[in-house]
Amino acid sequence: GESVGLHLPTLSVQEGDNSIINCAYSNSASDYFIWYKQESGKGPQFIIDIRSNMDKRQGQRVTVLLNKTVKHLSLQIAATQPGDSAVYFCAEGLNTPLVFGKGTRLSVIA
Amino acid sequence: DTGVSQDPRHKITKRGQNVTFRCDPISEHNRLYWYRQTLGQGPEFLTYFQNEAQLEKSRLLSDRFSAERPKGSFSTLEIQRTEQGDSAMYLCASSLGVGTGAFFGQGTRLTVV
Numbered sequence: 001g002e003s004v005g006l007h008l009p010t011l012s013v014q015e016g017d018n019s020i021i022n023c024a025y026s027n028s029a030s031d032y033f034i035w036y037k038q039e040s041g042k043g044p045q046f047i048i049d050i051r052s053n054m055d056k057r058q059g060q061r062v063t064v065l066l067n068k069t070v071k072h073l074s075l076q077i078a079a080t081q082p083g084d085s086a087v088y089f090c091a092e093g094l095n096t097p098l099v100f101g102k103g104t105r106l107s108v109i110a
Numbered sequence: 111d112t113g114v115s116q117d118p119r120h121k122i123t124k125r126g127q128n129v130t131f132r133c134d135p136i137s138e139h140n141r142l143y144w145y146r147q148t149l150g151q152g153p154e155f156l157t158y159f160q161n162e163a164q165l166e167k168s169r170l171l172s173d174r175f176s177a178e179r180p181k182g183s184f185s186t187l188e189i190q191r192t193e194q195g196d197s198a199m200y201l202c203a204s205s206l207g208v209g210t211g212a213f214f215g216q217g218t219r220l221t222v223v
Binding site for chain 2: 032043044091101102103
């Protein structure tokens with residue numbers, strides 16, 4: 001069956017540095033991906049999405065890269081700030097409900 | 111606030127009691143999803159609606175769980191005869207439809223004692 005997973009459970013970065021959070025998926029038919037940010041005690045917050053017909057999409061300080069050949073997704077956060085500290089999830093789905101991985105905890109060191 | 115709204119935010123109940131949660135989606139979003147999240151895990155899909163029709167239910171959704179969306183607007187999730195293993199964050203999300211982002215509410219944290 002399909003699954004969405006993450007390479008690293010925790011990531012620590014210095015404030016001001018760039019962060020890269022990775023995600024692997026196993027279903028080659030996956031065609032829509034979303035990155036969410038979740039702060040403690042809150043619901044997941046939509047960050048950015050990408051469809052399988054794209055390789056890259058940029059938002060404000062964030063970039064998502066999709067490599068369909070190796071079924072890999074990444075979220076890049078530029079100039080990481082303390083407010084970026086949270087758990088980040090990738091999720092997959094288009095015609096099916098979203099499937100989430102376990103998440104990566106990003107800690108920003110001031 | 112025009113985001114997804116969930117009520118209550120917190121619920122403590124005794125084992126064996128029934129609980130009901132409510133979700134108000136973003137206006138005009140025709141898809142509504144329920145997820146459950148336990149500590150350290152990603153959200154797990156429970157069920158979803160397209161307007162008032164319940165289109166899919168996860169195997170996680172035991173017979174004690176029931177969800178409704180009677181008029182295609184707000185939804186309720188009821189858990190009957192709660193068990194300690196039901197303790198979790200229950201999340202609701204809505205989307206405009208296929209291929210659009212799902213937006214989550216703040217969740218209802220259930221504690222069964």
